[in-house]
Every structure is written in structure tokens, then in C-alpha cells.
Amino acid sequence: KNEVEQSPQNLTAQEGEFITINCSYSVGISALHWLQQHPGGGIVSLFMLSSGKKKHGRLIATINIQEKHSSLHITASHPRDSAVYICAVMETSGSRLTFGEGTQLTVNP
Amino acid sequence: DTEVTQTPKHLVMGMTNKKSLKCEQHMGHRAMYWYKQKAKKPPELMFVYSYEKLSINESVPSRFSPECPNSSLLNLHLHALQPEDSALYLCASSRLAGVGGEQFFGPGTRLTVL
Numbered sequence: 001k002n003e004v005e006q007s008p009q010n011l012t013a014q015e016g017e018f019i020t021i022n023c024s025y026s027v028g029i030s031a032l033h034w035l036q037q038h039p040g041g042g043i044v045s046l047f048m049l050s051s052g053k054k055k056h057g058r059l060i061a062t063i064n065i066q067e068k069h070s071s072l073h074i075t076a077s078h079p080r081d082s083a084v085y086i087c088a089v090m091e092t093s094g095s096r097l098t099f100g101e102g103t104q105l106t107v108n109p
Numbered sequence: 110d111t112e113v114t115q116t117p118k119h120l121v122m123g124m125t126n127k128k129s130l131k132c133e134q135h136m137g138h139r140a141m142y143w144y145k146q147k148a149k150k151p152p153e154l155m156f157v158y159s160y161e162k163l164s165i166n167e168s169v170p171s172r173f174s175p176e177c178p179n180s181s182l183l184n185l186h187l188h189a190l191q192p193e194d195s196a197l198y199l200c201a202s203s204r205l206a207g208v209g210g211e212q213f214f215g216p217g218t219r220l221t222v223l
Contacts, residue, residue: 041216
């Protein structure tokens with residue numbers, strides 16, 4: 001079992017739909033990251049959070065430390081949101097990120 | 110400047126070649142990282158430099174040789190690579206290594222070994 005698990009692996013949505021991607025982890029963490037990777041490679045850090053909720057534009061990230069679970073929400077999805085979304089955790093005992101397998105999101109017009 | 114830059118963007122090399130990948134940041138970050146990413150897989154950590162000293166080496170083959178000449182630059186020297194080394198190589202930096210270290214990633218170098 002991976003230390004970081006994401007669901008779903010693949011997600012297809014119509015433009016305008018509300019999207020949720022989930023991340024569960026099994027280790028103690030100091031922070032959780034949500035990353036976005038477009039075709040072609042570059043990774044963009046969307047959020048780093050250790051408690052509660054953060055919002056940036058149409059993106060919202062939440063984390064429940066007790067349940068070891070985080071969600072990334074996209075409101076009013078758009079085709080340009082199509083990308084791979086990766087959850088990664090920084091373990092309290094370590095100095096490196098542990099990555100989930102990623103969620104491939106496709107938003108159709 | 111909140112950017113991590115990497116050169117080249119693409120590199121094709123033969124198994125006998127010697128080449129280098131370069132990474133640069135001007136955010137004053139004291140930790141820099143090399144990752145290798147195969148298609149449809151998450152990044153795998155290769156090396157971490159903290160305060161210009163190698164702090165993590167994930168048992169990467171010696172045909173990969175990192176170098177951190179100063180706090181803004183991180184190189185990855187390549188020699189006698191194998192076709193299975195073809196991948197996207199990502200550089201990242203963070204203010205500090207470990208706790209509190211939000212990582213900023215570069216655009217990557219797509220490496221093809223023939």
C-alpha cells in the first residue's frame with residue numbers, strides 16, 4: 001500500500017462542472033502539497049497546507065489532519081484545467097516529499 | 110523572481126556522450142533538488158543539496174553526478190547513460206530543506222538517450 005493514495009486516477013468532466021480530487025496518506029506529516037503538471041512537464045505548486053483550508057481563485061484545498069485526508073476542489077472547471085494533479089506529503093520525520101500517483105483530469109468544452 | 114530555470118529544455122545524447130543539465134534559482138533558497146520522472150509516474154527524488162552540501166543521495170547510479178557550485182546553481186553531469194535513463198529531469202528549490210520547505214519546480218529537461 002502506498003503511503004499517499006489519490007483518487008480517482010482519471011477524471012473527465014464537462015466545462016463548468018465542480019471537481020473534487022482526493023488524497024489519503026498513512027504517515028505523520030508536517031505539510032501536504034497539491035501540485036499541477038501540464039503536458040510538457042513543468043510542475044506548479046498550487047498549495048502547501050498543514051491545517052484547514054486554502055483558496056486561490058477557483059481552486060480550494062482542504063485538509064483533515066485527524067482523518068489524514070485532503071481534497072482539492074476546482075469550481076467552474078475549464079479546459080485549461082486539464083492536467084495531472086499530484087498530492088505530495090512532507091513527513092514529520094523526513095526531509096523529502098512523498099508523492100501520490102497523480103490524477104489525470106480532462107475537462108471537455 | 111520566483112522562478113526556477115532549467116537548461117536545456119530537450120537533450121538527445123548517445124550512450125558515450127558526456128553532457129550536463131543546469132538549474133538556477135534566484136529566490137535565495139538554500140535547498141535544491143533533482144528529480145527523475147518517467148512517463149505517467151510521479152517524480153522520484155535523486156539528490157538533495159542543503160546549504161550547498163549533498164544531504165540526500167538516493168543511491169542513484171554513478172553515471173549521474175550532481176554539483177552545486179553555489180547556492181543559486183545546481184548541475185547534473187551525465188556520463189555513459191543507458192536508454193532507460195530517458196526521462197524528464199526536474200529541478201526544484203525550497204527556502205529550507207524538510208519542514209516548511211514549499212518546493213518550486215523548474216520546467217524540466219526532457220532527456221532521450223539513444
